[in-house]
């Protein structure tokens with residue numbers, strides 16, 4: 001947190017890099033739009049949440065007390081992100097012939113499993129839209145009271161034209177309201193309830209067959225999708241908070257609407273720094289389900305997809321994502337993934353060598369240069385690719401020391417080891433998967449000993465001990481299979 005080495009964040013609102021100064025240090029409020037839990041989480045989501053995982057990790061590393069809120073959208077998100085059509089979760093529930101809340105639970109569990117695989121730290125608070133209906137109704141009432149919303153047939157719309165008289169609707173996305181005026185006449189001809197093309201629903205009247213719906217002053221309905229994030233971010237982080245993140249596709253209309261709602265309800269611009277992560281491409285083309293070139297996280301790990309030559313470990317994928325700037329697209333190709341796999345292994349090998357180095361009396365290497373360069377690049381708007389490049393330069397130095405071409409003294413060695421631990425594991429969030437495989441090796445050796453002991457008790461006709469070992473292992477989900485002259489074991493998760 002030293003002034004001489006500030007953190008810069010690219011603010012999508014001002015469109016420039018700004019020195020990060022929290023509103024209420026050392027507290028930092030971080031809000032990230034979470035998933036709509038109606039299907040398996042896709043890789044684009046994983047990348048977006050990974051970006052903010054690094055933001056959260058680095059701010060924490062710098063000593064800030066970060067409250068990280070990432071919501072679960074479990075109602076109100078309509079097909080095509082529009083104000084018309086089905087709720088995504090309701091539609092899925094009808095398709096699978098189960099309760100909407102079963103869909104929510106199923107895909108929330110799946111989402112948690114996936115992000116855990118990629119070593120994402122869970123948020124401090126993970127609120128749901130359905131858990132905040134009362135607060136959403138209250139916010140709508142404040143917006144109506146201030147004259148920025150109107151009711152039609154049991155639905156409530158945000159009045160963008162009225163809002164634009166005094167405020168800049170489009171300040172985040174750069175869209176101009178005048179450009180949209182032309183389209184107004186057209187869209188209103190179809191008997192649309194909205195007064196103005198750009199108006200958006202903050203409460204939608206529910207049809208009789210809708211399962212998830214709530215009573216409100218305007219009748220039975222559901223909150224509009226954009227509203228939940230305004231309500232939950234300000235409830236837990238305050239009317240004005242530090243950082244709001246999400247994918248670039250959320251900038252408009254979702255985030256633009258969030259600003260309008262907060263200003264409309266409370267007269268406060270809610271966010272100091274807006275951050276947006278970029279999209280994924282495959283061999284240079286946008287990754288999309290309809291183009292058939294999208295794969296799910298588990299397909300990337302197993303390699304079970306026509307476009308993939310093989311599978312990759314979650315840490316290789318994490319490393320692959322971190323090798324790109326969060327503001328740039330990431331292009332998937334077999335070559336790039338294989339290069340990332342090699343790079344990740346090289347970095348892990350470097351850290352292993354570092355931890356085994358023997359110190360000398362004096363240092364011939366400049367440890368501070370390695371430390372300050374990688375710190376500077378991370379301070380430059382979380383520039384992970386450049387940070388990784390500097391860490392690789394450091395690996396060259398580490399290898400030179402290991403080959404006795406350079407020397408390092410004890411205090412420099414300790415600093416360098418701490419730096420790599422902090423940057424590689426705590427901030428970039430990588431895990432040395434070899435550590436897990438050595439756990440496996442150890443488990444195998446321990447199981448050999450246990451099986452030998454059991455075989456010996458069987459030979460001694462000590463059936464009590466043999467059965468005890470078998471039963472105790474069973475409690476750990478380890479089953480033993482006895483054949484004529486040997487025993488095998490199997491572990492089921």
Ligand code: ZN
Nearest residue numbers: 033034229254
């Ligand atoms: Zn949101």
